[in-house]
Amino acid sequence: MASKLLRSTPFVKGIALSASLFLSLIGSNAHAVFINFDDLTYVPEYPEMPDFSDTPVTDQYASQGLSVLDGYLAPYNFFNPDAELGPNDISGPNYLLGGTSLTLHFLGEKLPTYVGMYVGSMQEAIFLEAYGVSGLLGSASTIGPGMPTWETVSEPRQYVSFAFAEGIKSINMWGARGSRVSANVDDLTFTYADVPEPSPFILMCLGVFAIFYKRLGSRKYLTKS
Numbered sequence: 001m002a003s004k005l006l007r008s009t010p011f012v013k014g015i016a017l018s019a020s021l022f023l024s025l026i027g028s029n030a031h032a033v034f035i036n037f038d039d040l041t042y043v044p045e046y047p048e049m050p051d052f053s054d055t056p057v058t059d060q061y062a063s064q065g066l067s068v069l070d071g072y073l074a075p076y077n078f079f080n081p082d083a084e085l086g087p088n089d090i091s092g093p094n095y096l097l098g099g100t101s102l103t104l105h106f107l108g109e110k111l112p113t114y115v116g117m118y119v120g121s122m123q124e125a126i127f128l129e130a131y132g133v134s135g136l137l138g139s140a141s142t143i144g145p146g147m148p149t150w151e152t153v154s155e156p157r158q159y160v161s162f163a164f165a166e167g168i169k170s171i172n173m174w175g176a177r178g179s180r181v182s183a184n185v186d187d188l189t190f191t192y193a194d195v196p197e198p199s200p201f202i203l204m205c206l207g208v209f210a211i212f213y214k215r216l217g218s219r220k221y222l223t224k225s
Contacts, residue, residue: 070099088156090186101174111167112190120157120184146176
């Protein structure tokens with residue numbers, strides 16, 4: 001006589017793996033926030049003398065999970081609003097302009113696990129640091145004067161992204177020259193990886209599968225040698 005445990009067969013292992021994957025997919029989802037700053041209106045304090053600091057961007061996007069420190073709304077065509085976008089402009093009519101430094105704060109108990117954006121500058125490299133609850137998570141920089149050398153030619157509006165499972169609490173950025181204005185940011189996207197509590201249906205499926213697997217695994221199928 002010879003005996004085999006059903007639970008040791010590849011078939012049952014395949015069922016277990018497939019069921020776990022299926023239930024994981026049912027129980028998880030993600031959502032993203034996209035901000036291009038085009039829903040805001042630039043309003044110069046003195047129309048005859050427009051300035052970059054006329055329209056600060058602070059908590060206008062708080063309901064979407066974002067606050068901004070030292071950021072300002074800037075039209076692509078600052079002195080000619082009716083002109084067409086240039087070949088290096090991302091999406092008009094506006095972008096976010098940083099002062100000496102620019103900080104993006106992400107609000108709420110849940111933090112985005114991915115943040116991406118187009119970053120440009122006034123002919124200088126832009127340095128970025130991403131922070132989480134535990135501190136500094138990572139850093140990046142755009143290509144331009146100051147990175148890797150001052151002779152480096154600046155590349156227009158480069159895409160920069162960060163991805164950390166811990167969650168990103170803030171991103172700070174500044175220019176290599178330390179001037180009054182620094183980063184130009186547009187088409188900001190941040191994604192939340194939400195894993196909600198399992199629904200009663202999913203819990204029931206898990207329970208039924210566990211009982212079924214345990215019973216099958218405990219049975220021995222005897223075959224004649």
